[in-house]
């Protein structure tokens with residue numbers, strides 16, 4: 001087959017001028033609602049105790065949004081802090097992705113509300129729904145926009161008011177969940193700098209639908225708003241297995257060993273799940289960032305809350321390798337590797 005010299009040479013010319021890009025974290029921010037609901041106070045309304053909750057979950061308290069606060073309010077506050085921490089202006093952003101399962105309304109998306117309140121240009125803005133894996137799905141998507149050269153500065157937010165979908169009479173779930181928001185700004189970085197996202201592995205398997213779900217909501221299948229329903233023991237068992245498997249898979253994908261991982265930032269679902277997964281992976285618990293005691297399971301907000309904590313208290317240092325891990329309803333799950 002005839003191929004013109006121009007066609008043959010073009011890819012080489014492109015490669016010479018086209019830098020490989022990846023997303024690096026430029027800044028982070030978080031917001032927890034003022035109202036702190038401790039275990040002892042919760043035990044006044046349901047049959048449980050501080051000792052039981054701490055021993056079985058590692059949770060001491062959760063934060064609850066005020067009745068006039070919605071996910072977009074929490075998301076906007078976290079986003080303003082992240083943008084300021086990144087040292088940029090909101091007008092420098094060119095994409096906003098919000099991970100949430102508890103949007104203010106069926107539509108418009110929370111992301112469009114944040115875009116307007118921050119005073120951004122009319123940039124792309126959309127929500128992602130993958131429950132507790134939402135932030136992982138969102139940062140992976142943001143990174144792909146950056147790699148493709150389609151965005152330079154992306155605001156990635158995880159925000160929830162899970163308290164609105166918790167059945168406060170169900171002691172199997174009421175003890176676990178809380179509200180919160182956290183955000184990062186991901187900026188385009190030359191992949192050869194050695195910093196930024198290495199990659200992500202995202203998974204889902206709908207056969208686990210019944211183990212963790214909301215029996216209502218905007219899907220209209222149930223004709224009611226719905227509450228979280230969970231088979232806790234089953235979720236626990238699958239979570240440990242799935243999280244350690246996906247962590248091994250992503251390490252193998254990048255030819256890395258667990259000893260090379262400086263920090264693990266897991267979804268904050270249950271301290272015992274976090275400890276068991278770290279042990280299976282062979283990572284000492286001292287190298288895992290755990291913030292669950294103070295805010296419980298905040299679904300899509302939990303990974304960025306822990307990430308923000310690690311960045312602001314100085315544990316996470318430039319050049320260190322961080323693994324993100326998440327599992328949520330669906331099931332959805334995944335892992336990611338980032339060099340800070």
Ligand SMILES: CC(C)(COP(=O)(O)OP(=O)(O)OC[C@H]1O[C@@H](n2cnc3c(N)ncnc32)[C@H](O)[C@@H]1OP(=O)(O)O)[C@@H](O)C(=O)NCCC(=O)NCCS
Nearest residue numbers: 047048049052056132171172232233235236269270327328
């Ligand atoms: C919910 C969860 C904490 C329950 O812990 P568990 O060890 O599985 O507890 P069990 O349901 O087996 O119950 C053990 C006992 O404690 C009791 N119990 C259950 N919930 C209780 C509570 N909140 N307070 C006090 N006692 C409780 C049970 O009735 C049972 O009593 P019994 O032995 O007399 O029958 C645990 O299953 C869990 O965390 N699962 C994963 C949930 C999760 O992370 N979901 C989100 C994923 S994104």
